[in-house]
Amino acid sequence: MSLGQFLDMGGYGGFVWPAYAVTLLVLIANVYMARSAHRRALEEALRRAATEESKS
Amino acid sequence: MWTWFHKLASPPHFYRLAGRLAPWFGWAAFILIVAGLYGGLVLAPPDYQQGDAFRIIYVHAPSAWMSLFIYVTMAVAAAIGLIWRIKLAHAVAASAAPIGASFTLAALATGALWGQPMWGTWWVWDARLTSELILLFLYLGYMALRASIDEVQRADRASAVLAIVGVINVPIIHYSVVWWNTLHQASTVTKMAAPSISLAMLVPLLVMMVGFNLYFFAVLLLRARGEVLRRERNAGWIREVVRA
Numbered sequence: 001m002s003l004g005q006f007l008d009m010g011g012y013g014g015f016v017w018p019a020y021a022v023t024l025l026v027l028i029a030n031v032y033m034a035r036s037a038h039r040r041a042l043e044e045a046l047r048r049a050a051t052e053e054s055k056s
Numbered sequence: 057m058w059t060w061f062h063k064l065a066s067p068p069h070f071y072r073l074a075g076r077l078a079p080w081f082g083w084a085a086f087i088l089i090v091a092g093l094y095g096g097l098v099l100a101p102p103d104y105q106q107g108d109a110f111r112i113i114y115v116h117a118p119s120a121w122m123s124l125f126i127y128v129t130m131a132v133a134a135a136i137g138l139i140w141r142i143k144l145a146h147a148v149a150a151s152a153a154p155i156g157a158s159f160t161l162a163a164l165a166t167g168a169l170w171g172q173p174m175w176g177t178w179w180v181w182d183a184r185l186t187s188e189l190i191l192l193f194l195y196l197g198y199m200a201l202r203a204s205i206d207e208v209q210r211a212d213r214a215s216a217v218l219a220i221v222g223v224i225n226v227p228i229i230h231y232s233v234v235w236w237n238t239l240h241q242a243s244t245v246t247k248m249a250a251p252s253i254s255l256a257m258l259v260p261l262l263v264m265m266v267g268f269n270l271y272f273f274a275v276l277l278l279r280a281r282g283e284v285l286r287r288e289r290n291a292g293w294i295r296e297v298v299r300a
Contacts, residue, residue, distance in 0.1 A: 006098075010108035015173050019166040020093075023115035026162040027089075030155055030275045031082075038282035045285055049295040 065144045067284050068293035074277040081274035088267030095260025103257075112170040113244070114260055118268040120163035123191060124226055126156030126272060130198075131223045134216035144280075146212035147287060149219060150202060151279035155272060157195035164188060175239050183236035187229040194222040208287060 009016040063069055096114030103110035130152040137145035167185065168178040179185065198215050205211035233242045244253045244261075253261075288294055 009111065010102060012107060012109040012173055015109060015169045016111050019112045019115055019169040020097075022165045022169075023119055023162050026119070026158045027271065030158055031278075033154070034275050034278040034282065038278060038285065041282040041285035041289070045289050045294045045297075048289055052295070 065142050067144060067288050067291070068297065070144055071281055071284055071297060074281050078274050078277040078281075081270045081277065085267050085269075085271035085274055088263050088270065092260045092264035092267055095256075095263060100257045100260055101254070106174060109170065109173050110257075112166055114264050116163060116166040116170055117244070117261060118264045119159050119166060120188065121265055122268050122272055123156060123160040123163050123188070124229060125269065126152050126159060127191060127194070127219075127226055128223065129276075130156060131219045134212075134219040137212060138216040138220070143212075143287065144284065146216065147283040148276065148280050149216065150212075151276055151283045153195055153199050153202075155275055155279065157192060157199065159268075159272075160188065160192040160195060164192065171239075180239050182239045183232035184229065184240035187225060187232050190225055191229060194218075194225060198222070 007013055007017075064073070092114060096111055100111070100114075102108045130149045133145045133149035133152065136142055137149060164185075167188075171180070172178050198218050201218055202211045202215045205214060233240050244258075285294065
């Protein structure tokens, strides 16, 4: 099977590939959002810890 | 048993444990999903009726399955938080919601992309599609309700009630293809007694489903860590964690 045939998906390439793209996008976006939320929370905690220490 | 449970539910212990576990789930999920993609796109033969369009099942069915699995996880966590007043359970429920909403969106989008070539329409107000759309609104409603209440404990309690009431939609979605026999095809996987799918088609689907589940656990742990940090930002243990 050639690459062109594979991409064509028996004529359904226009439906199969967007479906896979949407799903992969969701998978990647979730990891990205979870990581950035964790990083924000960690930075906030670091900032608070620094203010606490400067007070004491 | 109870001491073990309380230790697990203590935020610092959970934070460390989740940090250690998440990469394992993440990498296992990655390997399974890559293997499942190869199996589904390359190894599985085309369907005798649907041709290659049927390959959408390998992203559609796992997404749809996760949209239900995550909702139940969220509702159970919310119920535990409500009944036993465990803050960590509420943090887990709150973390699950956006992940579940995104899988519901993926299920609806891939379903539309499958419906157009097979049924000749992107959307139809059939029981399965409509109940899945209601699931999306439940997730969005849960998140909007949380966002609208400033005090964390009140947001936890109010959103938990919504999550628990919404569980009624889960069996409706699951049995919708049986109760109302409309356009959406019946389940392929659960008919184990009389398999309606060949092994070369079925195995990649199961691999993808397990992969998606492990993926969910990895992202849930990661999100819950951030959520716990955010809620406990004034607690003493955080300073120990962030210094390390």
